[in-house]
Amino acid sequence: xxxxxxxxxxxxxxxxxxxxxxxxxxxxxxxxxxxxxxxxxxxxxxxxxxxxxxxxxxxxxxxxxxxxxxxxxxxxxxxxxxxxxxxxxxxxxxxxxxxxxxxxxxxxxxxxxxx
Amino acid sequence: xxxxxxxxxxxxxxxxxxxxxxxxxxxxxxxxxxxxxxxxxxxxxxxxxxxxxxxxxxxxxxxxxxxxxxxxxxxxxxxxxxxxxxxxxxxxxxxxxxxxxxxxxxxxxxxx
Numbered sequence: 110x111x112x113x114x115x116x117x118x119x120x121x122x123x124x125x126x127x128x129x130x131x132x133x134x135x136x137x138x139x140x141x142x143x144x145x146x147x148x149x150x151x152x153x154x155x156x157x158x159x160x161x162x163x164x165x166x167x168x169x170x171x172x173x174x175x176x177x178x179x180x181x182x183x184x185x186x187x188x189x190x191x192x193x194x195x196x197x198x199x200x201x202x203x204x205x206x207x208x209x210x211x212x213x214x215x216x217x218x219x220x221x222x223x224x
Numbered sequence: 225x226x227x228x229x230x231x232x233x234x235x236x237x238x239x240x241x242x243x244x245x246x247x248x249x250x251x252x253x254x255x256x257x258x259x260x261x262x263x264x265x266x267x268x269x270x271x272x273x274x275x276x277x278x279x280x281x282x283x284x285x286x287x288x289x290x291x292x293x294x295x296x297x298x299x300x301x302x303x304x305x306x307x308x309x310x311x312x313x314x315x316x317x318x319x320x321x322x323x324x325x326x327x328x329x330x331x332x333x334x335x336x
Binding site for chain 2: 198212215
């Protein structure tokens with residue numbers, strides 16, 4: 110079974126440029142998560158989707174970040190414009206559903222460097 | 225809000241020895257799960273072990289076991305017979321009513 114796929118793996122951009130990350134979850138998983146992981150810290154949730162509905166986006170900086178999950182499968186996370194502080198690893202994860210004990214399966218992440 | 229604290233930024237262990245990673249958490253919820261995730265240098269986070277708060281018996285998965293002290297809100301991970309492949313960043317995580325909350329991680333080095 111294929112795992113969570115993310116692309117690109119690395120991205121270097123200049124500040125004020127736009128950037129987009131793509132995620133393909135494990136087949137059949139209804140719940141999709143985007144996390145941001147700053148250097149030396151644990152991941153922090155940005156947004157959670159149940160199928161195509163964003164059910165928890167309280168941590169998403171909506172002035173510059175946007176996300177979509179069309180058809181309830183693949184998802185794209187966008188930053189426009191990027192700032193220096195956005196440099197981090199962006200992780201995508203998926204699970205069957207969001208329950209207390211549900212295992213989340215993580216992708217390898219996209220390492221973003223904003224210059 | 226729930227918080228997860230890992231007080232050991234770095235730990236090291238000799239191959240074949242045993243090491244314990246510490247984790248404490250703060251919550252007012254009665255129903256929750258606790259997890260240990262491993263993140264090797266390739267960055268893919270992998271579940272190591274999970275514990276349901278209502279279960280008194282400590283979870284075990286092969287060489288990995290936990291010491292869950294609910295009253296003390298403590299959830300430590302013991303790795304027995306450490307192997308070179310255990311070297312990674314280990315994150316303790318809490319799952320309650322809202323979202324999965326991670327600690328800051330413990331970098332484990334395994335010395336041959």
